[in-house]
Amino acid sequence: MSDATTRPVRLSLVDLVGLGLVGPRTRPLRAVLAALGIAIGIATMVVVVGIPASSQRALDHQLSALGTNLLRAQAVYDQRTQTLPPVPEDAAAMAARIGPVQRTSAVANTHAKVWRSDRIPAEQPSGLTVLAARADLLPAVGARLAAGHYLTAGTSALPVAVLGDKAATRLGITELRRGEPAPTIWLGDRWFTVIGVLAPVPLAPDLERSVLVGWSAARTWLGFDGHPTVVYVRAQESQLEAVREVLAATVFAENPGRIVVSRPSDALAAKRIAETTFSGLFLGLAGVALLVGGVGVANTMVISALERKREIGLRRALGATRGQVRVQFLTESVVLCLLGGLFGVTAGVLGAASYAASRDWPATVPPVAALGGVGSALVIGVLAGLYPAIRAARLTPTEALAAP
Known part of the structure; x- marks a missing residue:
C-alpha cells in the first residue's frame, strides 16, 4: 500500500x-x-x-466650546496681615496690553452679605459671595444667561444684581417671568433687583455661588474700595504659557508673589483624569x-x-x-x-x-x-x-x- x-x-x-x-x-x-x-x-x-x-x-x-485659553489671576491673602493685596483697579486694562491677550475682565469680593429678605435675622446671611463685576465678564469666562439680562454700562451703577445658578437656587430665585415684577434681595442695607440668572460656568465655578453687582453700584452702596480680586484673561492658545509667565507681574507689579495664576481648563482635565x-x-x-x-x-x-x-x-x-x-x-x-x-x-x-x-x-x-x-x-x-x-x-x- x-x-x-x-x-x-x-x-x-x-x-x-x-x-x-x-x-x-x-x-x-x-x-x-x-x-x-x-x-x-x-x-x-x-x-x-x-x-x-x-x-x-x-x-x-x-472645552472646545468654552475655550481652553482662559487664565485666572487671583489675589491671595497675606497670612501675616490677613489682608488682600491692593491690586490696581485698572489691572484688567493693564493685562489687555499684553500682546497675545484677546479679552480681559475682573471681579472683586465686596465682603458684603446678602439675604433673601430684610426679615431674616442679620446673623443668618445666605453665605453667598457678593462680587463687583465688569460688564464684559460673560464673554471673558465663557458664561451665558439662563434667564433675564446681564449688567450693562447703563445698569452697572444701579442697585441691580445677577445671580449665579447655585446662588439663585439658594435664594429661591431660579427663573424670571416676563410681565411679573422682578424679585428683589436684601443686599448690604438696601434692596437690589435681580435682573438675571447665569447658567452654570464650568471654567469659573466661583461665579455660580455668587451675587454679581455692577462695579459702580458696589462703590456707591457696598463700600467697595475698587481693588479687583480676580482678573480673567483670554489669550492666544499658542502664546498662553508666555502670557501666563508675565501676567502676575503685569497685574500687580509691586508684589507678583501675591498673585496666583491658574488655568481653569487644567482643573477640568485633572478632574477627568x-x-x-x-x-x-x-x-x-x-x-x-x-x-x-x-x-x-x-x-x-x-x-x-x-x-x-x-x-x-x-x-x-x-x-x-x-x-x-x-x-x-x-x-x-x-x-x-x-x-x-x-x-x-x-x-x-x-x-x-x-x-x-x-x-x-x-x-x-x-x-x-x-x-x-x-x-x-x-x-x-x-x-x-x-x-x-x-x-x-x-x-x-x-x-x-x-x-x-
Whole structure:
C-alpha cells in the first residue's frame, strides 16, 4: 500500500467549524452557560473602556466650546496681615496690553452679605459671595444667561444684581417671568433687583455661588474700595504659557508673589483624569470575569471530552488522527468563546451607548475595545481548550470505545 493511501485527510476550515459546532448544537444550554462568563467579562471590558471614552469626548467638546485659553489671576491673602493685596483697579486694562491677550475682565469680593429678605435675622446671611463685576465678564469666562439680562454700562451703577445658578437656587430665585415684577434681595442695607440668572460656568465655578453687582453700584452702596480680586484673561492658545509667565507681574507689579495664576481648563482635565482612575479597578474586575469565564469553558470542555469518549474512539477507529481530535476540541472551545465574545461586545457597546445617551454624551466606543474583546475571547478559547484537547487526543481507540 502506498503512502498516499495511508496519509490522513486534511480537514477544511468548513469541516473544522462544523466539528466545533457539534458540542454547542447537541448541548445548547451548557454551551450558553459556558459562553455567558466570557460574555460578561467582555461586556464589562467594553463598557469600562467605552464610558470614559464618551466622557472624554464630551469634555473635549465642552472645552472646545468654552475655550481652553482662559487664565485666572487671583489675589491671595497675606497670612501675616490677613489682608488682600491692593491690586490696581485698572489691572484688567493693564493685562489687555499684553500682546497675545484677546479679552480681559475682573471681579472683586465686596465682603458684603446678602439675604433673601430684610426679615431674616442679620446673623443668618445666605453665605453667598457678593462680587463687583465688569460688564464684559460673560464673554471673558465663557458664561451665558439662563434667564433675564446681564449688567450693562447703563445698569452697572444701579442697585441691580445677577445671580449665579447655585446662588439663585439658594435664594429661591431660579427663573424670571416676563410681565411679573422682578424679585428683589436684601443686599448690604438696601434692596437690589435681580435682573438675571447665569447658567452654570464650568471654567469659573466661583461665579455660580455668587451675587454679581455692577462695579459702580458696589462703590456707591457696598463700600467697595475698587481693588479687583480676580482678573480673567483670554489669550492666544499658542502664546498662553508666555502670557501666563508675565501676567502676575503685569497685574500687580509691586508684589507678583501675591498673585496666583491658574488655568481653569487644567482643573477640568485633572478632574477627568481623577475620575478615570476608577477605570483600572473596573478593568481588573473585567479580567476576573474573563478568568472565571475561561475556567468555566475549560471545565465544560473537560466534561465534554469525558462524555464523548465513545465518539472519540469511533473517530479514531475510522482513521482520525490525534491532531484532528485535538483540533476538533480546540475549535469547539474557540467557537464557544467567540460566541460569548461577540455577544459580550454587542452588549458592551449597547451598554456604553445607553449610558452616554443618559448623560447627553456623544457615544464613543474605541474600535480597539471591540477588537480587543473579540481577540481576548479568541485567546481565552485557545487557552481554555488546550488541555481538554490534548487529553482527548491521548485516548487510544480501544480505550475510548471501552469506556462505560
